[in-house]
Amino acid sequence: xxxxxxxPATLVQPVGSPLSLECTVEGTSNPNLYWYRQAAGRGxxxxxxxxxxxxxxxxxxxxLSASRPQxxxxxxxxKKLLLSDSGFYLCASSRVETQYFGPGTRLLVL
Amino acid sequence: xxxxxxxxxxxxxQEAETVTLSCxxxxxxxxxxxxxxxxxxxRQMILVIxxxxxxxxxxxxxxxxxxxxxxxxxxxxxxxxSQLGDAAMYFCAYRSAYGTxxxxxxxxxxxxxLQVTL
Numbered sequence: 001x002x003x004x005x006x007x008p009a010t011l012v013q014p015v016g017s018p019l020s021l022e023c024t025v026e027g028t029s030n031p032n033l034y035w036y037r038q039a040a041g042r043g044x045x046x047x048x049x050x051x052x053x054x055x056x057x058x059x060x061x062x063x064l065s066a067s068r069p070q071x072x073x074x075x076x077x078x079k080k081l082l083l084s085d086s087g088f089y090l091c092a093s094s095r096v097e098t099q100y101f102g103p104g105t106r107l108l109v110l
Numbered sequence: 111x112x113x114x115x116x117x118x119x120x121x122x123x124q125e126a127e128t129v130t131l132s133c134x135x136x137x138x139x140x141x142x143x144x145x146x147x148x149x150x151x152x153r154q155m156i157l158v159i160x161x162x163x164x165x166x167x168x169x170x171x172x173x174x175x176x177x178x179x180x181x182x183x184x185x186x187x188x189x190x191x192s193q194l195g196d197a198a199m200y201f202c203a204y205r206s207a208y209g210t211x212x213x214x215x216x217x218x219x220x221x222x223x224l225q226v227t228l
Contacts, residue, residue, distance in 0.1 A: 032214055038153075043201065043218040059215070088153055092216075097143045097162075097205060099216055101155035 002027045004102035006091050012108045019064075019078040021105050023091030026072070033074040034092040034099065035066055044090065050074060081109045112137045114204050116219035123192045124227050130177075131187045131222045133202030141207035144178065144185045145216070149199040158200070161185065163207070189224075197226040 003026040013019060025031055032051050036044040046059045048066035056066050063082050067075045074091055086109045092099040113136045123129035135144070146158040161169045161178050168176050173193075177186045189196055202219040 034215070043220045044155075044216075046215050049215060090155060092155075094214065097207070097214075098145070098157060098160055099205075100157065101147075103152070103154045106153075 002031070002093050002095070002100045004091055004093050004100060006089075006102035006105050008105060009103065010106045010108075012110060013081050014110055015083055016080050019076070019081050019085070019107070021076040021089055021091075021107075023074040023076075023102055024072055025074075025093045028072075028093065028095045030071060031093040031095050033068060034094075035074065035076050036090045036092060038088040038090060038104075040087075048076070083109050085109050112139075112142075112204050112206070112217045114202050114217050114219040116200075116202055116222050118222045119220075120223045120225070122225040122227060123189070123196075125192055125194060127192055128188060128190045129192055129224065131189075131200050131202075131224065133185045133187070133219055135183050135185065135202070135204050135217075137183070137204065137206075139206055139208065143205045143207060144176075145203040145205070146174070146176070146185075146187045147201045147203060147218075148196075149201060149221070150195075150197070155201070159187065192226050194226050194228075197224055199223050 005024045034049045035047040038044050050068045089105045091102040115134045142163045144161045148156045148158050159171045173190045175188045199221045201221045203216040
């Protein structure tokens with residue numbers, strides 16, 4: 001079965017600083033990968049998805065970008081963080097129809 | 111576009127009792143997947159149960175079972191013999207069976223917070 005790793009687990013960053021969140025997957029190959037954001041007390045919003053290396057699609061225009069340099073590595077980045085980027089970021093992986101999630105990263109932008 | 115509705119923001123159940131969480135969805139597709147995910151205080155999303163729309167038989171995983179009513183577009187989750195560890199946020203989610211990429215994304219409901227009391 002798949003195992004999804006995310007780091008860091010928690011991050012506190014000042015407004016205007018850069019961001020890099022990493023997600024890696026074990027136990028499968030050529031997965032579909034997803035980045036979601038969850039605001040406090042709300043559901044999940046899909047930010048990016050990838051069906052292969054270098055293939056990124058964005059769901060919501062925003063201050064963030066994503067990259068997939070390796071088959072099982074998915075990175076979420078920002079050049080300059082905004083206060084509104086605070087939230088809980090979840091990476092998910094799927095080989096067929098079921099998505100499995102990583103433990104998430106709590107991001108607080110001050 | 112598909113939508114998923116969870117009309118119960120909060121539910122409460124006593125330990126060892128049974129509780130049912132409601133979920134309805136809207137789609138024009140005939141083949142799809144439905145999921146229930148659990149989000150405990152750690153906030154990791156954990157798959158509870160999965161239902162394939164073309165299967166009439168309701169899915170069951172130990173104490174968790176679903177009541178899937180395709181014509182009514184209803185997908186409720188029943189938790190039997192509730193335990194303290196079941197306390198969490200529960201999300202219902204929909205996924206199209208067609209295509210890849212965007213079509214493979216999950217559409218989530220807004221969640222139901224389940225409290226388990228002694």
